[in-house]
Amino acid sequence: MDHTMLIEKYLQGSLSAKERSEFDILFGSDEEFAREVAFQENLREVVNAEKDPLRKMVGELESEFQENRPTSGTWKKLLVAASIFAVLGLAIFYNLNRPVSSSDLYENYFENYPNVVNPLERGNTANAKDTAFEAYETGRYQEAYDRFRDLLETEDQTYYQFYMANALLELGRAEEAILLLKEYSASEDKLTDRAGWYLAMAYLQLDDKKQAITELEKIVEQGAYNSSEAEQLLAELR
Template sequence: MERETLLEKYLQDKLTESERQEFDALLQSDPEFKEEVEFQMDVKRALTAEEDDNFREILSDFESEARAGGSDEIYSDKSKVRTFPTKWLVAASVALLVGLTYFFTANQATDTKDLFTQNFKPYRNVTYPITRGEEAVNKKTKAFLAYGKGNYKGALPLFTELYASQKEPYYLFYKANALIELNRAEEAIPLLEKHLETKDSLVDKSYWYLAMAYLQLEDSEKAKQALKKVVETKAYKAEEAKQLLDVL
């Protein structure tokens, strides 16, 4: 696993046992990595301290305004427990709720992007294998040769033309994969939905890639719907889908 991914999962406390072992080994063998980990932890602690200070400041402001109100008791002589007027407690709750909502919404967007990056990989060409050294003598060979080499932009128009002339559903599937890789998930979604209506041998893969497309678009609700289909039908990547649903 890449060092950046390991560090990110460590900071989020999401390392698996095997990833933890890999992280610890890297921490001991790579001084630069260790230095980066220590730096990121310092940043995290500083941000946490700043958030705590900001919240204490909010509460301090509420207390000051409550004191200025004069009519409500700030301290109870018997219990020595500080009490605030109801309206200020409500205001504090609203402020905290708004802050937490913003925090979790922002982190959800970031996590959604991270989940896509960590889980998406274009499906390999199993439909029309290209042998080493084979020349592109026809359009189908050219399309899958480009796809296999990672030339997704070059493969797109070829898949489009091939589907238009031959109507083979797997062209929709591979074209959708290429579009997602090119950060064009909106275009990939209708192709995957159309592919799901066919009896193609690859159709059990489409719900997974539909979920990936929605993750790329940061639409976690629709991503969850697609992942649930993967789990329900015990299709391709069912175990990974369960894990993603737990995170989402």
């Protein structure tokens, strides 16, 4: 039987016993034939993979990640601005719809962590780090978040995660902030001990009082950063 036909039938699982032994002999002795079988088997995997919905989703996540980077194109800037407004709008909407207590407490207690790692000096030529912190200090949190994220790719400084989390809290995206803060608090960095307080803030933003209390109790117990404020806040929460 002609080789192409033999491989076709093999892939479709319709080889007869006689054809099967012919296939096996060829596969063991003819290198070119074996290569062709491997090629077509790979192709079958590839074609099947294209139909995998999970793979499709991961592909989309990647394009979204790449599209979100700051670029010089104006329309992209507009998109970023629009998304900031959308996020702010959502944050306001959620805050209006929450029971007064949690969001009031959050407003009273939350203040983003100041830039202590990279003091900005006016007039110097700005590097990527300065630009990121400048965005952070002037309240352009989405831009700051994107820039810190890019910096994290090139520099091995985990405190960028901490500032990213702060930016996310400002943007009302506590769930994402929590992931980052947990990741950061597992590292041993100079600001690690501050992560607990902001974790508590994130839970407060989500109106998850139980988790917020757990985090605050840890702070008080360990006498960690902001423990006196934590004590005060605990009293108000209980």
